[in-house]
Amino acid sequence: MTQAICAHIQSIEELKTAEKYACEECIKTGSRWVHLRTCQTCGVTLCCNDSPKKHMTAHNHATGHPVIISAEPGERWLWCFPDEQFVEY
Numbered sequence: 623m624t625q626a627i628c629a630h631i632q633s634i635e636e637l638k639t640a641e642k643y644a645c646e647e648c649i650k651t652g653s654r655w656v657h658l659r660t661c662q663t664c665g666v667t668l669c670c671n672d673s674p675k676k677h678m679t680a681h682n683h684a685t686g687h688p689v690i691i692s693a694e695p696g697e698r699w700l701w702c703f704p705d706e707q708f709v710e711y
């Protein structure tokens with residue numbers, strides 16, 4: 623069965639891609655990241671939940687910005703936090 627795509631993801635017209643391949647919060651503290659994600663509301667690039675600091679999830683909790691994309695080369699997907707929806711593109 624095909625899952626309906628949520629309104630958050632449907633409302634995105636143009637994907638925001640990572641300006642720099644780095645987590646800006648990890649850089650401040652000298653932490654390391656595993657994978658990078660880019661927020662589709664404000665364009666910030668932060669680290670994933672496999673990273674020690676989980677900065678993107680913290681950003682979602684702090685701001686409510688719902689949708690991220692993978693910033694990893696070769697990965698083409700979106701994730702909506704409130705709907706827990708994974709969409710490949």
Ligand SMILES: [Zn+2]
Pocket residue numbers: 628629630631688702703704705707
């Ligand atoms: Zn959504």
Ligand SMILES: [Zn+2]
Pocket residue numbers: 645646647648653654655668669673675676677678
């Ligand atoms: Zn980070």
Ligand SMILES: [Zn+2]
Pocket residue numbers: 661662663664665666681685687
């Ligand atoms: Zn954001």
